[in-house]
Amino acid sequence: MPPTFVRPPALRPGDTVAALSLSSGFVAEVPHRYEAGRRQARAELGWHILPAPNALRGSEYLYRNPQARADDLHWALENPEIHGLLSTLGGDDSVRLLPHLDLNLIRTHPKCMVGFSDTTVTLLQFLRAGVSACYGPSLLTDIAEHGGMHRFVVQGLRQATMQTAGFALSPAPEWTEQHQEWLDPDLQEVRRTFLPSRGWRWLQGEGAVSGHLIGGCLEVLDMLNGTPGWPEPELWRGAILCLETSEDVPPPAQVGYWLRNFAAQGILGSAAGMVLARPRGYSSEMVEELDGWVRRVLWAAGREHLPVLANVDFGHTSPQLTLPLGGQARLDPEAGVFEVLQGAVS
Known part of the structure; x- marks a missing residue:
């Protein structure tokens, strides 16, 4: 039998989405781009971006404390005020989260998680926990795109995270x-x-x-x-x-x-x-x-x-x-x- 997955609740305009730095802490070095991402996510998707407790503490702290990164994920899952999860960026260090992740929390508090690149590690732990997840842009990449989000990105995020029905995919122009x-x-x-x-x-x-x-x-x-x-x-x-x-x-x-x-x-x-x-x-x-x-x-x-x-x-x-x-x-x-x-x- 093919595997089955719990589908988290769809995100809606007005929802609060946690910004998570699960690998790189580079977001602390580009506060203007972080704010652009928050502003554009609010304007295009209606999301209120809220940083997790350790998300903005910088690269050195987060590198030395993989437990803090995992704690942020667990905090976002258990917090009833948080409706979705968004990676700030990728990196090359998410594999060090594995000993600290609680798959039971992912399973018992399913929420829509979005990210790509090094976030592959965490997204696959969602699948291992039996919960669907989204391979899509991080806060600092296409959401904080120079001069505003591309229409293609906005449409893709809306379809995958805010729409419960299926949808056709087509190439970007x-x-x-x-x-x-x-x-x-x-x-x-x-x-x-x-x-x-x-x-x-x-x-x-x-x-x-x-x-x-x-x-x-x-x-x-x-x-x-x-x-x-x-x-x-x-x-x-x-x-x-x-x-x-x-x-x-x-x-x-x-x-x-x-x-x-x-x-x-x-x-x-x-x-x-x-x-x-x-x-x-x-x-x-x-x-x-x-x-x-x-x-x-x-x-x-x-x-x-x-x-x-x-x-x-x-x-x-x-x-x-x-x-x-x-x-x-x-x-x-x-x-x-x-x-x-x-x-x-x-």
């Missing part, structure tokens, strides 16, 4: 990787340059498939692999794998090696489909090489007909979708469809 210095307050209202999008690409696949969404950032999944926080085999079975890479720009061969590990674990063999994000920092030659690695690994795993959709707008790209992990989705290569059948909230 434009995208950017332009770096805009966060430390300079004068640049906060200077919009970045966006380029026209070429859309999504089907690498392979025959026939429509459906399954629950699971996945995250591959570099973070590599850190999590083999720890007590790694999702149990039944959580991968029948899933649509949603995989992305970070600004570290791992070589295509490294992505292939990670996928070989997934094949060896049986994850690829039992998957219903795969969705790959637009890889940040890749040249056209690297994209072509990556495509070859994905097809080669899947062929070796006996999955040469597995539906694979690539270049999708989630993860380390802007603007980004919000994907309901644990939610049911459908891929149809022939019809060119990627849709959510049942989302992450109720």
